[in-house]
Amino acid sequence: xxxxxLSIRDLTKVYGNGFQALKGIDxxxxxxxxxxxxxxxxxxxxxxxxxxxxxxxxxxxxxxxFGIDIDRDFARAKYHLGVVPQEVNFNQFEKVIDIVLxxxxxxxxxxxxxxxxxxxxxxxxxxxxKRNGSARMLSGGMKRRLMIARALMHRxxxxxxxxxxxxxxxxxxxxxxxxxxxxxxxxxxTIILTTHYLEEAESLCRNVAIINHGEIIRNTSVRDLLAExxxxxxxxxxxxxxxxxxxxxxxxxRQVDSAQLAVVVRRGQRMNDIFTALGEQGIEVVSMxxxxxxxxxxxxxxxEQGNSDKAAAxxxxxxx
Amino acid sequence: MSPTQIAIALWTLVHKExxxxxxxxxxxxxxxxITMTMYFIIFGSLIGSRIGEMDGFSYMDFIVPGLxxxxxxxxxxxxVASSFFSNKFQRSIEEMMVSPMPNWVILCGFVLGGMARGLxxxxxxxxxxxxxTRISLVHPLLTVGVVVLTAALFSIGGFINxxxxxxxxxxxxxxxxxxxxxxxxxxxxxxxxxxxxxxxxVSMLNPILYMVNVFRYGFLGVSDIPVVWALAAxxxxxxxxxxxxxxxxxxxKGIRS
Numbered sequence: 001x002x003x004x005x006l007s008i009r010d011l012t013k014v015y016g017n018g019f020q021a022l023k024g025i026d027x028x029x030x031x032x033x034x035x036x037x038x039x040x041x042x043x044x045x046x047x048x049x050x051x052x053x054x055x056x057x058x059x060x061x062x063x064x065x066f067g068i069d070i071d072r073d074f075a076r077a078k079y080h081l082g083v084v085p086q087e088v089n090f091n092q093f094e095k096v097i098d099i100v101l102x103x104x105x106x107x108x109x110x111x112x113x114x115x116x117x118x119x120x121x122x123x124x125x126x127x128x129x130k131r132n133g134s135a136r137m138l139s140g141g142m143k144r145r146l147m148i149a150r151a152l153m154h155r156x157x158x159x160x161x162x163x164x165x166x167x168x169x170x171x172x173x174x175x176x177x178x179x180x181x182x183x184x185x186x187x188x189x190t191i192i193l194t195t196h197y198l199e200e201a202e203s204l205c206r207n208v209a210i211i212n213h214g215e216i217i218r219n220t221s222v223r224d225l226l227a228e229x230x231x232x233x234x235x236x237x238x239x240x241x242x243x244x245x246x247x248x249x250x251x252x253x254r255q256v257d258s259a260q261l262a263v264v265v266r267r268g269q270r271m272n273d274i275f276t277a278l279g280e281q282g283i284e285v286v287s288m289x290x291x292x293x294x295x296x297x298x299x300x301x302x303x304e305q306g307n308s309d310k311a312a313a314x315x316x317x318x319x320x
Numbered sequence: 321m322s323p324t325q326i327a328i329a330l331w332t333l334v335h336k337e338x339x340x341x342x343x344x345x346x347x348x349x350x351x352x353x354i355t356m357t358m359y360f361i362i363f364g365s366l367i368g369s370r371i372g373e374m375d376g377f378s379y380m381d382f383i384v385p386g387l388x389x390x391x392x393x394x395x396x397x398x399x400v401a402s403s404f405f406s407n408k409f410q411r412s413i414e415e416m417m418v419s420p421m422p423n424w425v426i427l428c429g430f431v432l433g434g435m436a437r438g439l440x441x442x443x444x445x446x447x448x449x450x451x452x453t454r455i456s457l458v459h460p461l462l463t464v465g466v467v468v469l470t471a472a473l474f475s476i477g478g479f480i481n482x483x484x485x486x487x488x489x490x491x492x493x494x495x496x497x498x499x500x501x502x503x504x505x506x507x508x509x510x511x512x513x514x515x516x517x518x519x520x521x522v523s524m525l526n527p528i529l530y531m532v533n534v535f536r537y538g539f540l541g542v543s544d545i546p547v548v549w550a551l552a553a554x555x556x557x558x559x560x561x562x563x564x565x566x567x568x569x570x571x572x573k574g575i576r577s
Contacts, residue, residue, distance in 0.1 A: 056577050081418065088411075089410065091407070106419035108328045
């Protein structure tokens with residue numbers, strides 16, 4: 001059986017101030033996977049990836065990258081790893097081409113190999129025309145693409161993307177998605193993604209882990225997770241404003257504004273019943289859409305459940 | 321990494337560091353040249369002519385080696401301190417940390433970059449001094465050897481300072497409050513034989529005194545202290561500081577959380 005691209009066992013991180021960011025997490029990411037690591041701010045996503053990339057020192061636990069234990073031979077493991085961090089981390093006064101060539105040099109790649117590779121990546125990511133310009137002159141989206149190009153210079157088998165599309169406009173985000181799909185599909189690059197755009201995870205990833213308060217609270221396929229979703233909220237735009245919230249037998253209805261209703265639909269309920277009930281009350285619906293994407297609803301409910309469990313545990317502990 | 325890959329990584333870092341200070345030459349190479357020219361004019365020509373001889377040499381000839389060494393020390397130190405701290409501040413140090421490049425290569429890359437600037441400024445100051453006096457080298461090999469070792473020592477010092485620094489102020493404290501006084505009191509402008517015995521003893525605790533004196537010995541053939549001792553002290557300092565800097569890097573001091 002092939003070694004997983006990333007295997008984490010009992011990973012613990014306690015910062016100097018005593019804050020326990022990771023509480024013994026286990027995680028496996030198979031080779032070739034497109035994997036999402038989701039969680040609210042401060043949940044432990046970046047700490048986990050920081051340990052894998054050697055930017056954060058773990059307190060305990062074991063991490064292997066394609067079977068290579070980072071405690072035994074981190075240098076060899078790093079050859080397989082490409083990292084796109086959350087925040088810009090290149091010298092903004094350097095030229096674009098110099099940034100990617102320097103990264104190749106740090107991996108010991110000769111210049112005769114690095115130059116064509118840099119050209120290919122910068123062309124693919126729409127940065128070739130900017131190669132001789134200072135990196136600080138790039139737009140936010142271009143800076144993110146530059147970090148992707150830099151991370152791919154040494155042809156890593158595992159690419160870690162920490163919120164790669166944060167602050168990027170929709171059009172650019174979708175072109176970046178397409179590029180990521182392509183390198184995952186055509187080059188077999190395993191991709192681990194953290195994101196706040198859950199639509200991104202739903203659209204791109206096959207498997208997902210949700211982390212909260214330093215613990216993995218769910219690790220499954222995106223498909224299985226969505227199958228568990230038992231409620232969806234639909235927004236109905238009305239032809240005319242209504243003064244009162246209409247009643248629909250068996251459905252929870254809220255008024256968003258005078259001409260928009262939010263209706264919660266549970267698994268097994270029929271949409272026709274909503275339209276029939278509204279029709280009987282003389283209310284005409286002109287359009288309908290999901291309030292949020294499905295994974296987002298699942299994510300929010302899991303995190304909220306986790307938070308309320310934690311609050312209850314803390315209350316019990318305080319009483320004891 | 322294979323030896324070839326290590327050589328490529330080291331060259332990449334040294335090239336990047338050298339390119340950095342040459343790109344901003346009005347901030348890095350020009351100011352020391354102007355400052356040292358002022359020293360030569362004011363202390364060497366104007367005041368020096370009234371001071372007379374120092375250790376049997378004209379005052380100008382006496383201060384030239386010290387001023388070259390002062391420029392090498394301050395520029396080697398400040399180059400690495402500011403460059404490495406900028407990398408920390410902009411987080412571009414992460415580019416190196418996520419790569420398989422060994423820590424000793426990172427350390428050597430920055431140190432060689434600092435040495436390149438320190439020695440480059442040293443050459444510029446030497447060329448400037450030729451407008452004021454004729455330079456003769458009594459022990460050329462020793463002169464070159466000691467200036468290279470001194471540049472290495474202070475580059476490592478700058479690296480440790482940058483590792484420990486949390487803000488830009490932290491990389492100016494050591495040069496301002498420690499390095500500059502030690503350099504001025506390190507026999508650049510006077511022979512310690514002019515001092516009372518007690519202050520001569522105190523001066524012997526100043527490591528920069530040893531470097532300036534050996535360097536001056538290479539130029540003029542005179543030194544306040546035994547040359548072998550001074551060379552041994554410089555090499556020992558380099559070994560100790562290099563070990564400390566490497567240990568700090570290996571343990572992620574100042575760069576890993």
